[in-house]
Amino acid sequence: MHLEFRTPQGRREVTVRESGGVWRVSLDGRELDVAAVSVRDGIVGFALDGVQRRAHVAVRGAERHVAVDGRVLVLRLADEDRDDQAEEAADTGPHLRAQLPGKVVKLLVAAGDVVTAGQPLVILEAMKMETEVAAPRGGRVARVHVEAGRILAMGDPLLDLEPDQEPVEGE
Amino acid sequence: MSAPFGKILVANRGEIACRVIRTCREMGIATVAVASEADLAAPHARLADRTVHLGPPPPEASYLRQDLIVAAALATGAEAVHPGYGFLAENAAFARACAEAGLVFIGPPPDVIASMGEKTAARRLMEAAGVPVVPGATLPPPGPGGSLDAAAVRAAADAVGYPLLVKAAFGGGGKGMRLVEAGQDPVAAAEAAVREATGAFGDGTVYLERCLLRPRHVEFQIFADRHGRVVHLGERECSIQRRHQKIVEETPCPALDDGLRRRMGEAAVAAARAAGYVGAGTVEFLLAPGGEFYFLEMNTRLQVEHPVTEWVTGLDLVRAQILVAAGEPLPWSDADLVPRGHALECRLYAEDPAHGFLPSLGRLLRYREPSGPGVRVDAGVAEGDEITRHYDPMIAKLSVHAEDRAAAIARLRAALRDYVVLGIATNAAYLDAVLAHPAFAAGETHTGFLQQHLSGEAAAGDAADETAALVAAALNEAVRGTAADAARRDAPAAPAAPAIGRFRLKGLD
Numbered sequence: 001m002h003l004e005f006r007t008p009q010g011r012r013e014v015t016v017r018e019s020g021g022v023w024r025v026s027l028d029g030r031e032l033d034v035a036a037v038s039v040r041d042g043i044v045g046f047a048l049d050g051v052q053r054r055a056h057v058a059v060r061g062a063e064r065h066v067a068v069d070g071r072v073l074v075l076r077l078a079d080e081d082r083d084d085q086a087e088e089a090a091d092t093g094p095h096l097r098a099q100l101p102g103k104v105v106k107l108l109v110a111a112g113d114v115v116t117a118g119q120p121l122v123i124l125e126a127m128k129m130e131t132e133v134a135a136p137r138g139g140r141v142a143r144v145h146v147e148a149g150r151i152l153a154m155g156d157p158l159l160d161l162e163p164d165q166e167p168v169e170g171e
Numbered sequence: 172m173s174a175p176f177g178k179i180l181v182a183n184r185g186e187i188a189c190r191v192i193r194t195c196r197e198m199g200i201a202t203v204a205v206a207s208e209a210d211l212a213a214p215h216a217r218l219a220d221r222t223v224h225l226g227p228p229p230p231e232a233s234y235l236r237q238d239l240i241v242a243a244a245l246a247t248g249a250e251a252v253h254p255g256y257g258f259l260a261e262n263a264a265f266a267r268a269c270a271e272a273g274l275v276f277i278g279p280p281p282d283v284i285a286s287m288g289e290k291t292a293a294r295r296l297m298e299a300a301g302v303p304v305v306p307g308a309t310l311p312p313p314g315p316g317g318s319l320d321a322a323a324v325r326a327a328a329d330a331v332g333y334p335l336l337v338k339a340a341f342g343g344g345g346k347g348m349r350l351v352e353a354g355q356d357p358v359a360a361a362e363a364a365v366r367e368a369t370g371a372f373g374d375g376t377v378y379l380e381r382c383l384l385r386p387r388h389v390e391f392q393i394f395a396d397r398h399g400r401v402v403h404l405g406e407r408e409c410s411i412q413r414r415h416q417k418i419v420e421e422t423p424c425p426a427l428d429d430g431l432r433r434r435m436g437e438a439a440v441a442a443a444r445a446a447g448y449v450g451a452g453t454v455e456f457l458l459a460p461g462g463e464f465y466f467l468e469m470n471t472r473l474q475v476e477h478p479v480t481e482w483v484t485g486l487d488l489v490r491a492q493i494l495v496a497a498g499e500p501l502p503w504s505d506a507d508l509v510p511r512g513h514a515l516e517c518r519l520y521a522e523d524p525a526h527g528f529l530p531s532l533g534r535l536l537r538y539r540e541p542s543g544p545g546v547r548v549d550a551g552v553a554e555g556d557e558i559t560r561h562y563d564p565m566i567a568k569l570s571v572h573a574e575d576r577a578a579a580i581a582r583l584r585a586a587l588r589d590y591v592v593l594g595i596a597t598n599a600a601y602l603d604a605v606l607a608h609p610a611f612a613a614g615e616t617h618t619g620f621l622q623q624h625l626s627g628e629a630a631a632g633d634a635a636d637e638t639a640a641l642v643a644a645a646l647n648e649a650v651r652g653t654a655a656d657a658a659r660r661d662a663p664a665a666p667a668a669p670a671i672g673r674f675r676l677k678g679l680d
Contacts (some may be wrong), residue, residue, distance in 0.1 A: 001649050007637055014645040021667050023649075025642055034642055039650035042537065044643040055643030058536035058593040064644040065536055070588030071635030075644050100532050126530045126560035154532070167561060 004078035004154060005064070011078065094142060094160040096133070098152040102126030106148055113141045114164055122146070122158055140164045174199040175250045175497030180244040181205070181219065184234060186567060187473075187552030188215035191253050194489040203247045205240060209561055214553050220248055226615040228561040233430055234258045237265045238625035241272045251275035251496060253489075257563065258473040260289060277496040279449050279471045283334070287446060287469045291340045291378060297466045300445030302438045305457065305465040307380035309340075310361065316363045317375055321358045326520040328357035331379045338366035339378040347371060350382060355475030378667055386457040388412065389424050389464070391439035392480045394491060395448045396501045403436045404480050404488075405510050410616040411605060413528070418598070418621075419477035419605055419610030420473045421515045425576065426458060435464055442469060451477075451492050460617075475518070475568065478547060482514035482572035514580040516570035517587070517606070522560045523596035525631040532558050536594030544573040558595050566597070576614070588641055600632030601625070 001016045010123075015026045023046075025034040038045040044055045053121065055068040064075045102124040109121050120132040121141075142160040178201040180583040181188045192215065193203045204219030205287055209228035216222040225233040233239075237570050244252055252269050254260040263285040269276040279285070287293050294304050307329040313319050325445040328335060337360050339347030347368030349360040369375035391405040395519065408424035409417040427435070439454040446452075446469060453474050458477055477488050486503065489673040493550045494502055550567035552558070552603065558566065568665060575577040587599055605611055608624055 001645075003645050005465070005641060005644065005647055011271065012637075012641055014641050016645050016649040018649065020529070023646065025645060027638060027641060032642065037646055039646055041648065046642060047648060048642055050640055051638050053643070055639065056537055056539070056591045056593060057647040060534075060536060062648070065593040066635070066640040066644050067537070067591045067593055068636055068639045068643060070590065070603065072663075073635040073637060073640040075640065077644075077648070079182065091370065092364070100530060100560070114192055126532065127515050131529055153546065 006076040006078055007073065009036050022121045094162050095157045096121070096136070096161050098124065098129070098156045099133075099159055100126050100153060101154045102131070102152060104148050104152065105130055105148050107144065107146070109141050109144075109159070111144050111159075115139060115161070117140060122154050126150070135161065138163070138164065142144070175494055175499060176200050178247065178249045178279070179251045179253055180223075180247065180249035180274075181215070181253050181255065181491070182234070182240050182476050183253075183258055183260075184210055184213065184215055184562065185565075187255035187475075187551070188258075189218055191255060191489055192218050195488055198490060198630070200493070203243065203249050205234070205243055207561070208490060210366045210560050213376045213549050213556065214551055223247065228559065230258065230322070230561070237262075240265075240269050240597060241274065244269075245272050248422060249274065253275055253277040253491070254472070256475055258585065263288070273597075274567070275496050277450070277492050278445070283446050284471045287471050289341070290338075290378075291466065293446075293469060293479055294466070296445055297442055300441050302442045302445070302466045303464060305380045305383065305467070307335075307378055309378045309468065309610045310376075313362075313365045313369075315379075317362060317369060319358065319361055319365065324358045324361050330363075331381050331500050334382040335604060336365040336380045336382045336386075337377050338380055339364065339369070339374075340378055341371060341372045341374045347377065351422070351508075359474050368523065370582045383457055383459050383465070385619060386410075386459055387424065387426055388417075388455065388467075389427070389435065389458045390453045390455040390470075391436055391453055391473075392474075392477070393439050393443040393452050394490075394495070394501060395443055395450065395452075396496055397449055400501050401443050401448065402485055402501065402503070402505075402508060403439050404486070404508055406432065406435065407476055407479055408526060408616065409476060411611075411620055412618055412620050417476065417518070418520075418602065419517045420479055421513065421514070421579070422479045423510065423513065424458075425434045425616070431462055431464075433668055438464070438466070442466060450495050451488055455651070475565075476516055476571040478549060478568060479514035479516050482545075482547070482570060483510035483512055484630055485511075488530045512572055512574050514570060514572045515576075515579045515583045515601045516568055517583060518565050519567045519569060519592070519602070520598045521564045521566050521595050522598055524598050524601040525596070528598070528630075530560065530564050531596035532560055533595050534558075535592065537591055538593075539591040540567075541589035542567070543586065543589075545582055546646045547571070566592075577612070580612065581589075583617075601630055604632040 011051050017024045023037045025032045033049050035047045042046050042057050058077045066073050080095045105123040105125045115135045116138045117136045122133040124131050139161040142162045144159045145157045180203040181191045181194050195202045202219040204216050204222045205225050206216040206222050207228045224309045225239050252274050259265040263281040266281040267278040297304050308331050322353045333353035335351050337349040345626050349364045351357045351360045364377045365375040387410045389406050389408050391406050406424050407420050407422045409420045411419035414640040441455045451473050453470040456464045457467050521531045523531045540548040547570045552566045566658050571582040
């Protein structure tokens with residue numbers, strides 16, 4: 001079985017083969033020393049380089065949440081990453097969306113404002129704490145979708161950010 | 172011994188409601204829980220004998236509705252109300268409302284709650300009782316427009332000494348607070364604080380307090396009954412704080428010797444006597460590096476971090492709260508109050524240290540608690556629960572007991588490694604980074620510890636072993652069948668409905 005994962009470091013390819021109860025696992029084409037595998041109810045036991053490990057794996061859509069030695073890593077399975085492309089588009093597309101549910105406390109910009117990357121745009125409140133939403137890139141605020149006091153669900157559009165109209169000379 | 176009450180209403184949610192309900196159960200007392208719409212299937216609502224639905228999720232529409240809670244207690248036949256901590260626990264009006272309705276409020280008398288809630292009044296009371304307070308001075312109320320007598324402010328500031336803090340008399344949360352270093356103008360800082368305090372609290376009265384450098388936060392658990400007995404159950408050090416929020420607590424404090432512990436304990440008992448205290452309370456002190464200590468404030472409730480005291484004394488503080496509220500004497504002899512070993516607690520928060528400690532919301536895909544000798548978990552969540560934006564992000568407290576401090580640190584780190592929380596981010600790796608720090612191991616803690624040692628990049632803690640995680644995820648896929656099948660089987664088709672079908676609500680209509 002050939003699997004492609006997206007990790008915080010980038011794309012990683014893992015191949016898993018089983019024959020006669022022996023598992024062979026390779027990572028990016030390099031064979032790993034993996035032995036003594038047991039998988040049950042999302043709990044995976046194995047030895048990696050002779051060291052016994054116990055991991056928990058939970059599934060949410062394309063996400064694979066993995067806990068190993070008290071540390072957590074969220075991987076994305078690339079082959080079933082249909083949402084992923086949409087999400088990637090959202091990162092660069094005009095809509096800026098709420099990354100967590102909460103209440104809009106304050107709008108710091110208005111339609112027409114030119115903003116720079118990292119500039120605070122909106123203050124949200126969730127779990128009794130205020131959080132600033134900053135501009136992921138520079139641009140012009142084309143449209144504001146929310147007002148102070150509005151309750152947002154995760155993924156609701158906050159505002160549209162488009163490239164600043166100033167034509168870039170040269171290039 | 173027959174139970175002191177037949178039924179108790181627990182006016183709280185989360186881990187503290189569960190913890191109180193457990194002790195009630197052991198004492199043969201029936202329990203009534205209260206729950207907002209978001210919590211109808213929460214662990215505390217499932218654990219109680221009965222659950223009363225309060226209202227919509229926001230606290231002001233549910234857990235802070237004094238009228239609904241008193242009505243629920245009366246309608247369900249509860250005789251007493253345990254407020255837990257937070258919400259209405261230090262609300263004198265609520266304690267009064269309970270008494271007027273004929274309910275026993277499990278806490279100190281309302282006027283004690285009120286007097287300890289006002290900082291300058293508490294300060295005056297402690298000074299009169301001979302309890303050391305942080306050197307400071309009160310300032311006359313500001314004139315119209317917020318102006319102060321400049322010469323008087325300068326004279327008072329010079330007498331207090333620098334660096335000093337200007338603080339709002341009716342303030343909290345850092346508002347109306349200004350730091351003045353030697354050479355800076357105290358008048359400008361005081362007038363700025365007056366403006367901020369007027370805006371935030373409707374009263375511009377400010378006072379001056381010496382600013383201690385690198386103090387430890389050391390608090391004493393006190394307990395008083397209605398028969399004149401006041402005792403202390405030793406100290407807790409809670410210096411590891413992020414934005415004034417404690418995250419690691421321990422007892423004993425590594426900086427106390429027997430002499431200092433005795434002097435601070437006596438001061439804490441004197442403070443409780445001066446306040447006319449009844450029940451469980453905490454006297455907080457700042458401890459300077461030279462061993463001088465100063466009264467900070469008194470908390471008139473059970474503290475979040477009470478398990479470390481329970482570990483080393485072997486006592487159940489909630490049980491004693493209930494007995495004292497019923498008018499019985501404290502159930503302990505002096506010999507019961509001798510601590511043994513070392514206890515440590517850390518607070519697990521639903522927040523992401525790698526992304527500026529942003530709250531992390533969502534469903535707990537997997538939740539497995541550690542266990543073993545000397546390991547205790549106080550949790551208010553279960554696997555499958557949704558962490559919502561409405562309440563405090565603390566999901567659990569993990570505490571351990573061991574024979575000495577080094578063994579306790581090792582035990583807490585091992586238990587943290589075994590704690591599995593998937594689906595939301597937590598501060599577990601950050602807590603581990605605190606426990607692993609050489610300065611923590613050396614007991615060199617103070618309230619600026621996290622800022623000094625664990626800010627910025629270091630806050631994220633060690634990263635996971637990516638190779639091991641990839642192997643685990645790939646093996647899991649291989650055994651589960653093809654990845655595509657797996658996706659179809661597990662992808663949530665629609666947001667799952669809250670699991671409230673499993674029990675019937677017997678609350679008020």
